[in-house]
Each structure stands twice: as C-alpha cells, then as structure tokens.
Amino acid sequence: MSLPEPLKTLFEREDANAPLPLPPALASRYGRLAFSTPPDRPYVIANFVETLDGVVSLGVPGHAGGGDISGHSDLDRMVMGLLRATADAVIIGAGVLRVSPNGFWTPEDIYPSLADDYQQLRAGLGKSGPPLHVVMTGSGLIDLTLPIFASGRVPVLIVTTEVGRGRFSTMDVPESVSIAVAGDGLTLPGEAIIDAITRHQPCDRVLSEAGPHLFGSLLDSGSVDDLFITLAPQLAGRDPDAARLGLVEGVKFAPDAPIWGELISIKQGGSHLFLRYALPRRLGAKP
Numbered sequence: 001m002s003l004p005e006p007l008k009t010l011f012e013r014e015d016a017n018a019p020l021p022l023p024p025a026l027a028s029r030y031g032r033l034a035f036s037t038p039p040d041r042p043y044v045i046a047n048f049v050e051t052l053d054g055v056v057s058l059g060v061p062g063h064a065g066g067g068d069i070s071g072h073s074d075l076d077r078m079v080m081g082l083l084r085a086t087a088d089a090v091i092i093g094a095g096v097l098r099v100s101p102n103g104f105w106t107p108e109d110i111y112p113s114l115a116d117d118y119q120q121l122r123a124g125l126g127k128s129g130p131p132l133h134v135v136m137t138g139s140g141l142i143d144l145t146l147p148i149f150a151s152g153r154v155p156v157l158i159v160t161t162e163v164g165r166g167r168f169s170t171m172d173v174p175e176s177v178s179i180a181v182a183g184d185g186l187t188l189p190g191e192a193i194i195d196a197i198t199r200h201q202p203c204d205r206v207l208s209e210a211g212p213h214l215f216g217s218l219l220d221s222g223s224v225d226d227l228f229i230t231l232a233p234q235l236a237g238r239d240p241d242a243a244r245l246g247l248v249e250g251v252k253f254a255p256d257a258p259i260w261g262e263l264i265s266i267k268q269g270g271s272h273l274f275l276r277y278a279l280p281r282r283l284g285a286k287p
Contacts, residue, residue: 003113004029004074007267007274015264020086021124023117030082031267035205035226042203044194044223046215047083048247049076049230055244056212057099058236064099069232074111075269076230080209081111083228085118086125087207089132089157089197093214094142097135102147104154105209106130130154131207134197136214138188140164144171152176159188159196188214190221212249219259220251224279227261233271 006029017034035043049070050056057064070076084090085107092105107122108115122128133148133156140160143149149156156177160168165181173179180200182192193214197203208218218224229247238244253259261277268274 002074004078005269007031007075007269009265009267011263011266013262013264021121022082023120023124025114025117026082026121029078033082033086035086037204038225042088042194042198042206043225044206044208044218045083045087045226045228046208046218046224047080047228048212048215049073049232050247051232051234051236053235053237054246055236055238056247057245059243059245069234069236070230070272071232071234073230073232073269073272075272075274076232077111078114079228079230079274081107081114081118082121083207084110084131085121087131087205088127088201088203089134089206091134091136091193091197091206091208091210091214093210094135094137094139095211095213096209097142097146097148101143104130104148105133106154132157132197132201132203134159134193134206136160136188136193136210137164138183140167144173144177149174149177157197157200159193161188188217190214190218190223193218194221194223212245212247216248216251219248219253219279222280226264227277227279229275229277231273231275 009031015034017036019032019034022033048056049066051069058068090105107118133154135158138161157180159180159182161183162181165179168179180196182188182196197206261279264276264278266275
C-alpha cells in the first residue's frame with residue numbers, strides 16, 4: 001500500500017491548544033491536529049464516513065461497511081488510523097463487529113503503510129500498546145471465539161447490561177477480555193458507557209467508531225466533543241426495501257433540542273471532504 005497524497009486544508013479555525021507531536025509523514029499528510037484536555041473526563045471523538053445523501057451504511061450483506069461508503073479511500077483510512085493512534089480506547093458496537101468479524105481497531109490494521117508513524121505518535125503521547133477495544137452489546141449475544149476476543153492481541157472491555165452479564169457468566173471469557181455493566185434491561189445510556197470505560201482505565205481520549213444508534217445515545221447524553229466526518233462523493237439513494245441508516249438513529253433532537261456543531265476544519269482529498277466539528281456537551285446550545 002503506497003502512501004496517500006497530502007490533504008489540502010481549505011479552512012481551519014484558530015486553536016489555542018498545543019498541536020499533537022505528529023511524525024513528519026503524518027503531519028505532511030494531515031496537517032495540524034490538536035485537542036483540548038478536560039480536567040475531569042475523557043475527550044470523546046466520533047468518526048464517520050457518509051455519502052452526499054447522508055447514508056452511513058448501504059445495509060446490504062457484504063457491502064455494509066464504511067469501505068463501500070468511502071470507495072475504499074486511502075485518505076479516509078489514513079485519517080481513521082490517525083484518530084485511533086491518538087486514542088486510549090476505541091468504541092465499537094456489536095453491529096460493527098458483525099460487519100467486520102475478523103477486525104481489529106488499531107491504527108496499523110486500518111492503514112499498515114503508516115504503522116511505524118502511528119506507533120511513533122502513540123509513543124510521543126505516552127501511550128503504550130494498542131488502544132483498549134470497547135465492544136458494546138446490550139444483549140450479550142456476541143461470539144467470544146472471534147479474533148478480537150480469542151487472540152489476546154488487544155485488550156478488550158465488553159460493556160453490557162445486567163442481561164448481557166448474565167449471559168457472559170455462563171461463557172468461557174478469555175483473559176484479555178473484561179466485562180463491565182453500564183445499564184439495565186437492553187439499553188446502554190451514553191454517559192454510563194463513558195463511565196464504564198473510565199472505571200476500567202484512565203483515558204485522555206476515547207474514539208467512537210460505533211454505529212448511528214450508539215452515536216445517538218452518546219449525543220443524547222451530551223458525551224461527544226468532536227465529530228470527524230468524511231464526506232464521500234457518492235449518492236447511494238434509498239427506497240422502501242433498503243434500510244439505509246443515517247448519521248444519527250434512535251433519537252430525535254430538532255426542533256425542540258437541536259445540537260449545533262461549530263466547524264473546526266475542512267480538508268480536501270480529491271473529491272472527498274474531511275470535515276471536523278466541535279459539538280456542545282449541553283443539548284441545544286447554538287454557537
């Protein structure tokens with residue numbers, strides 16, 4: 001895999017935060033990257049790729065992943081790897097795991113050509129080893145023989161409900177896997193998810209690569225600080241027979257409590273746009 005061309009910065013908001021120590025190969029391709037550091041909680045980032053008409057998954061077996069949305073863009077994969085490299089924990093949902101059952105959510109797995117640079121960045125940030133893989137499942141109906149659990153290659157925290165914990169109590173849970181409860185019934189409140197992660201280990205930054213339902217839950221609790229969106233130049237379309245998800249599912253905000261983002265940057269790579277928004281942690285706060 002060859003290295004991608006640099007992104008072109010079209011707009012960038014002034015930022016007083018110190019930039020992260022990106023190695024030259026990453027700095028030359030992405031540009032400046034900085035985050036604030038809240039004193040009492042992790043900084044939570046969400047990352048999505050969507051089509052021009054707002055589709056984040058085609059919902060077709062074998063074509064439900066982000067690659068079919070981005071056109072398997074190297075630049076999108078490079079940015080995903082960069083965000084993973086900055087994170088202490090990466091959240092995925094059971095639905096994401098079903099789409100990529102053999103997956104690992106490390107920087108080098110998404111973009112191997114920059115593996116050394118991602119590891120250099122993690123070392124510069126004082127992070128050793130891969131990010132914690134946080135798998136969300138309300139029901140506990142996941143296969144613990146999948147590589148993410150059985151290989152021992154990455155630390156895993158399964159966040160579930162009391163119902164899910166009951167199911168896991170009857171299973172052989174690998175040593176690299178921990179179980180945490182974040183809700184009762186079958187729902188996982190956004191704030192309880194973040195609390196479960198920080199109880200398990202200290203975190204400066206948490207990256208969510210979960211789907212639109214879990215993203216909606218995190219938004220509903222006011223838990224998301226930053227949203228990275230890759231806008232792919234594709235029109236996917238919808239019809240009554242195609243259940244195609246948008247960016248946020250399962251919760252409604254506007255018109256009563258809209259969430260207004262503040263544009264931080266716009267970057268261009270070919271016909272793809274890479275957008276970054278700051279999100280308020282108080283619902284309905286318009287900048």
